[in-house]
Amino acid sequence: MVFPTQEAVRDVLKRTAVALKQGDVPFALCGGYAAWVRGAPEPEHDADFLVPEHEADRATKVLVDAGLDVRQPAEDWLVKVYEGEAFVDVIRRVCGSPVETDVIERAEVLPVLSVTMPVITATDIVTTRLMALTEKYCDYTRLFPAARALREQVDWDEVRRTVAPNDFAATFVTLLERMGVIDPAR
Known part of the structure; x- marks a missing residue:
């Protein structure tokens, strides 16, 4: 290619x-x-x-x-x-x-x-990228650099609410919290 x-x-x-x-x-x-x-x-x-x-x-x-x-x-x-x-x-x-x-x-x-x-918006960027995660496509590799770069521009509470039904997306948010990239949910 x-x-x-x-x-x-x-x-x-x-x-x-x-x-x-x-x-x-x-x-x-x-x-x-x-x-x-x-x-x-x-x-x-x-x-x-x-x-x-x-x-x-x-x-x-x-x-x-x-x-x-x-x-x-x-x-x-x-x-x-x-x-x-x-x-x-x-x-x-x-x-x-x-x-x-x-x-x-x-x-x-x-x-x-x-x-x-x-x-x-940064919040919409993160949300749309996370909602695309599925059991057939769950590659966090390209998401980490963007999440780190945009973290201060993102309404993480809104992201958490929006992606909650998607286990792959919600797990990524939890991973960001555990790694100290973002603050835990309030």
């Missing part, structure tokens, strides 16, 4: 954000690059955006009209925007649930690689 350069990923990230902004589509940067903007290590392979599910078709049209290479993978919860080997995911469903406008409304407009764009 050929991995794109960070510069290539950064370029398609910016082009996608600009197209969504110009098309007046509600969106927010999420995932590893949202964490990076807030102080976590830079991701190595792609970038992610959220769009409300009810805006997904319009978002796709806006991206195609902007001349971007938009592809529909087998998964029905996202589209991919390619530039060479680099790509970004434009996500309309997270962990089986539709992206709602509230997560995008909570996002903060921040400068990202010289383009201002909405970036989901």
Whole structure:
């Protein structure tokens, strides 16, 4: 597998954000690059955006009209925007649930690689990443650096409430407490 350069990923990230902004589509940067903007290590392979599910078709049209290479993978919860080997995911469903406008409304407009764009909150970054953990995918390796970097920006009580039904996510929070990364629950 050929991995794109960070510069290539950064370029398609910016082009996608600009197209969504110009098309007046509600969106927010999420995932590893949202964490990076807030102080976590830079991701190595792609970038992610959220769009409300009810805006997904319009978002796709806006991206195609902007001349971007938009592809529909087998998964029905996202589209991919390619530039060479680099790509970004434009996500309309997270962990089986539709992206709602509230997560995008909570996002903060921040400068990202010289383009201002909405970036989901640190609490939402951690919550969405933890809720993706399952018995088939439970890799804490990439979660630790982000949790350490974002720990002071996260409402951990909110994370605990949200992830409580997911044993894999709740265990990660307990592990962070036991390691002294975050304070125990109040």
